[in-house]
Amino acid sequence: MTRLxxxxxxxxxxxxxxxxxxxxxxxxxxxxxxxxxxxGLADRSDQAxxxxxxxxxxxxxxxxxxxxxxxxTLSPSSDPLIDQMIERTKSAMAPxxxxxxxxxxxxxxxxxxxxxxxxxxxxxxDLGQRYFGNVSLAVVPGSxxxxxxxxxxxxxxxxxxxxxxxxxxxxLPFSLRVFNADSKELVxxxxxxxxxxxxxxxxxxxxxxxxPAWQVDPHDPTATPTSAPVVAxxxxxxxxxxxxxxxxxxxxxxxxxHLELYANGVLTNTFDYSVGTVPxxxxxxxxxxxxxxxxxxxxxxxxxxxxVVPTPVPPAPRSAPSQSxxxxxxxxxxxxxxxxxxxxxxxxxxxxxxxxxASGLDVDSATGRFYLVDSTGVxxxxxxxxxxxxxxxxxxxxxxxxxxxDLAIDQSTGYLYVSSHVCEQNAPGCIVALNGRGGGAILRSxxxxxxxxxxxxxxxxxLLYVAVPDxxxxxxxxxxxxNVLRTISGLPQVTALALDSxxxxxxxxxxxxxxxxIDVPSAQVIxxxxxxxxxLNSIATARGLVYGVNTATHELxxxxxxxxxxARYPLSQEPAAIAAAEDTGAIYVLSSRSDxxxxxxxxxxxxxxxxxxxxxxxxxxxxxxSNLQALQPRLVxxxxxxxxxxxxxxxxxxxxxxxxxxxxxxxPIPYVQAPEQPVVASIPGVIWPGGDAGPAQPAxxxxxxxxxxxxxxxxxxxxxx
Numbered sequence: 001m002t003r004l005x006x007x008x009x010x011x012x013x014x015x016x017x018x019x020x021x022x023x024x025x026x027x028x029x030x031x032x033x034x035x036x037x038x039x040g041l042a043d044r045s046d047q048a049x050x051x052x053x054x055x056x057x058x059x060x061x062x063x064x065x066x067x068x069x070x071x072x073t074l075s076p077s078s079d080p081l082i083d084q085m086i087e088r089t090k091s092a093m094a095p096x097x098x099x100x101x102x103x104x105x106x107x108x109x110x111x112x113x114x115x116x117x118x119x120x121x122x123x124x125x126d127l128g129q130r131y132f133g134n135v136s137l138a139v140v141p142g143s144x145x146x147x148x149x150x151x152x153x154x155x156x157x158x159x160x161x162x163x164x165x166x167x168x169x170x171x172l173p174f175s176l177r178v179f180n181a182d183s184k185e186l187v188x189x190x191x192x193x194x195x196x197x198x199x200x201x202x203x204x205x206x207x208x209x210x211x212p213a214w215q216v217d218p219h220d221p222t223a224t225p226t227s228a229p230v231v232a233x234x235x236x237x238x239x240x241x242x243x244x245x246x247x248x249x250x251x252x253x254x255x256x257x258h259l260e261l262y263a264n265g266v267l268t269n270t271f272d273y274s275v276g277t278v279p280x281x282x283x284x285x286x287x288x289x290x291x292x293x294x295x296x297x298x299x300x301x302x303x304x305x306x307x308v309v310p311t312p313v314p315p316a317p318r319s320a321p322s323q324s325x326x327x328x329x330x331x332x333x334x335x336x337x338x339x340x341x342x343x344x345x346x347x348x349x350x351x352x353x354x355x356x357x358a359s360g361l362d363v364d365s366a367t368g369r370f371y372l373v374d375s376t377g378v379x380x381x382x383x384x385x386x387x388x389x390x391x392x393x394x395x396x397x398x399x400x401x402x403x404x405x406d407l408a409i410d411q412s413t414g415y416l417y418v419s420s421h422v423c424e425q426n427a428p429g430c431i432v433a434l435n436g437r438g439g440g441a442i443l444r445s446x447x448x449x450x451x452x453x454x455x456x457x458x459x460x461x462x463l464l465y466v467a468v469p470d471x472x473x474x475x476x477x478x479x480x481x482x483n484v485l486r487t488i489s490g491l492p493q494v495t496a497l498a499l500d501s502x503x504x505x506x507x508x509x510x511x512x513x514x515x516x517x518i519d520v521p522s523a524q525v526i527x528x529x530x531x532x533x534x535x536l537n538s539i540a541t542a543r544g545l546v547y548g549v550n551t552a553t554h555e556l557x558x559x560x561x562x563x564x565x566x567a568r569y570p571l572s573q574e575p576a577a578i579a580a581a582e583d584t585g586a587i588y589v590l591s592s593r594s595d596x597x598x599x600x601x602x603x604x605x606x607x608x609x610x611x612x613x614x615x616x617x618x619x620x621x622x623x624x625x626s627n628l629q630a631l632q633p634r635l636v637x638x639x640x641x642x643x644x645x646x647x648x649x650x651x652x653x654x655x656x657x658x659x660x661x662x663x664x665x666x667x668p669i670p671y672v673q674a675p676e677q678p679v680v681a682s683i684p685g686v687i688w689p690g691g692d693a694g695p696a697q698p699a700x701x702x703x704x705x706x707x708x709x710x711x712x713x714x715x716x717x718x719x720x721x
Contacts, residue, residue: 049085050274065090132174135261153274166239175262178258181258265534356652357636360650367414368384370636382394397416399434409436410457411457418432428449431466453467460501463479472493538578545561546558547602549577551575584668585667585669586602588644602669
């Protein structure tokens, strides 16, 4: 306790001494003030603030926020300006939601799922002229007439592409593509195949087309938008009258556009046009300049004709245009028809009505019987006519509710093979085999991997070929066992098949104009020459040559397969089918519009004669969902007597023509010696393979004979086809 008191007393004395010393110091002169330590922090704060303002002005908000926060930390006092800039910077950095329109835009939606670029190829104007005829852009008229061409339109106009060929019921595929000329983006792409159910409209509706809000011209008091929103729908070919098509009905969106027209994938025509908000005066029809026919100078150079001497010249001589050819020494060319024509008046073919739409047609050369299958699943049988005898239908064969497409006959056994889309085993396609010489009993149904179309049978080898369009392939089938042997792929748009049974060569025509040559035993492709442009729709073969007809170009094509030399001849009619005679060398062409069958010389392209058909009432009308392969006309020739049968699907009729109904061939048709086709089965791998399915070689060839008795027929059925 005593020590504690002493410590307190000592501490008090020390404090007293300090106070006395401070008092003394106050009476002395004033000392220098101590520097403020916060003054440097304030300067650094101001410097950071200025850096933040500079970064903020440049849009570098993250750096600006860092500088402002550092200025606030270094500031000795609270500065509201620093706090304000911090808040502004944070607001600038915060993401703001994009404003969404309250209502969806009323611009029609365009199918641009796959980017499509403008075509860089040059239009094939020659093909376009032959295929489409005259093509122009115009405002669809109020009557079935030609409207003047235009490239500027009002947004309320019903624009249409005038295709002159549509007046002739164009069947080949075409497509339209419309691009925005400024952005190069695809606006619409439509195809004629998408409009199979569409019916041509007689004219644009008389009532004004509803105008969406985006199409209203604010300076046009007559244009008012509709209150109902526009519903976006996929584009589809719209037809007006019989020669106008467009990719939609109604008005257009203002802008500049580029249009491309394709024929079977080939660019033929392009158009640039614009749509504005100011009404465009309708262009007045311009009088077409009078063009002298190219044949006029040739006619004028010909001297007056000598007395007419009958010579084998092409029929239907061309008549000179009365306006361009005038001969002072002759009153008028009307006296020319008085001279006898070298071709007699055409005869008329016999026709017989069948139950449904005529599909496949073939002849059994051993018996002279023709077989025709129709859309109802009935096979009609008739014998070849003789002289004035009218062919009559025998007892039909019913194969049930199917969708038959084609029919072929095995000449060795007389068995019938029918390709069908409806099968008992629920396959996508099949071939129904029947005993044609034994009452038509169904023997077998061969399942196929796809829906079939045309088929051909090599009787000597027992091999059948059938086209499967959806697989772009040909299927080889062993008819003895009913097994599928091989598949030949890479065959798009096969329109017809022709078989050379002597050389065992199959020819497949493609719509694009090519012909694929196939060695039947090995199922290998040995060539694919081009014989014409787009539109090759039927082929035949005789004397080692291949004959084809092109619907679009109206021409006859003659191919020598080995040298691949092609001769082309113009036809006066639009062809639908062709057949060829081995003995005489003549070919027969079925016209699709003029109701005639032409007999022609393929070495010169001249017409020998013709036979009229019964009135078919215009061109074929296709209903929705019709099978185009089944509706294709067929022309078949009996090799023994050259009797010709033609199926007329649009009338449900079968026409028969005997050889004596054609004029007698005055001069024999030269026989063009075609080289034999090479046998390629022994050199696999050298040419295109036929596929991996099935064995390497076809089934052994059996000497199948036609059944002579019911017991023989039963045995044959058990062993196979």
